[in-house]
Amino acid sequence: MRVLICPDKFAGTLSAAEVAAAVADGWRETAPADEVVLRPLSDGGPGFTEVIGGALDGRRVTVATVDPLGRPVHGEVLLVGATAYVESAQACGLHLLTRQERDPGAATSYGLGLLLTAAVEAGAVEVVIGLGGSAVNDAGAGMLAALGAGPVDVGGYALPYGGAVLGAADRLEGPPRLRQVRLVAATDVDNPLIGLHGASNVYGPQKGATREDVLRLDAALEHFAGVLERAFEVDGLAAMPGTGAAGGVGAALLALGARMVSGIDLVTRIIGLEEQLDRADLVITGEGSFDHQSLRGKVAAGVANAARDRGLPCVVVAGRNETGYREAANAGVTETFALLEHFGSEERALAEPARGLREIGARLAGQWSR
Known part of the structure; x- marks a missing residue:
């Protein structure tokens, strides 16, 4: 299976590259035979x-x-x-x-x-x-x-x-x-x-x-x-x-x-994201807070829209999720996982984001890997 991991940063905790690496580490622990491609993203903000x-x-x-x-x-x-x-x-x-x-x-x-x-x-x-x-x-x-x-x-x-x-x-x-x-x-x-x-x-x-x-x-x-x-x-x-x-x-x-x-269009063109999307079986994106502003042109929504246009499943990982299932699905999001829900504590989500993302990555591999 070919998995494309292309998140934004988690503001205040991890850079986009660190987020991608943590999710990828978790996935590889569970499904080491899969091909995991990392393409950290930015919409113009930090990173x-x-x-x-x-x-x-x-x-x-x-x-x-x-x-x-x-x-x-x-x-x-x-x-x-x-x-x-x-x-x-x-x-x-x-x-x-x-x-x-x-x-x-x-x-x-x-x-x-x-x-x-x-x-x-x-x-x-x-x-x-x-x-x-x-x-x-x-x-x-x-x-x-x-x-x-x-x-x-x-x-x-x-x-x-x-x-x-x-x-x-x-x-x-x-x-x-x-x-x-x-x-x-x-x-x-x-x-x-x-x-x-x-x-x-x-x-x-x-x-x-x-x-x-x-x-x-x-x-x-x-x-x-x-x-x-x-x-x-x-x-x-x-x-x-x-x-x-x-x-x-x-x-x-x-x-x-x-x-x-x-x-996001500028960055995706520079890093060749379109080509990677064309070759992917699953897309994982994310950002610190997935909320109504995310659906107005932020990284996660842009990636989810592109995945939807290709008929690809797209999973969003976030620090916290404040969107409803229907509005997320309309944007092309298949599933959403949040550190706040994973840990059940905002304190732990802020203190151990990399660990939480590794664990979510491993869980996703168990669900999605062939």
């Missing part, structure tokens, strides 16, 4: 450059950058020919903060701007930015500041970092220093910048925003969208699909002329 770097022969450039609170961290730019791949989560990621530190009103995307600057200085002609898993809600204002185009108030003074102050923005400091590189934003989030389905309302609470914070942030982003529209001569920016990605960084990138692409 984006790691997954692409594992498939392409590129050069990794270490970059000194900052986290969402301005503290020093290290990121990297993956250079493949004239194309650079950058992962926003390396500088803006929610995983870089403790739960107590989460504050979308103050968090900044400045570090992403430093990564973009490094890609430009390395000679890239095209920069592909993976968006996802962010702690910020500043519509890319910090990123623009690092590029020399930060927001200023009516007096010409630079605004503090974060999304909460963007209501005071009057204009941008100057043109962004990008040397005419082509920008590509890779994400599978189709949320607009503002409104009920916008960045603040949908993603603000998981980043630490209260209901009052959400209302203030949404109003601030609406105002800043107008600043971006005037600066870059674009119309209707706040309502465009994808502008809410990564706390509104998508809006700034689209204003800069970026082309938006599906992160």
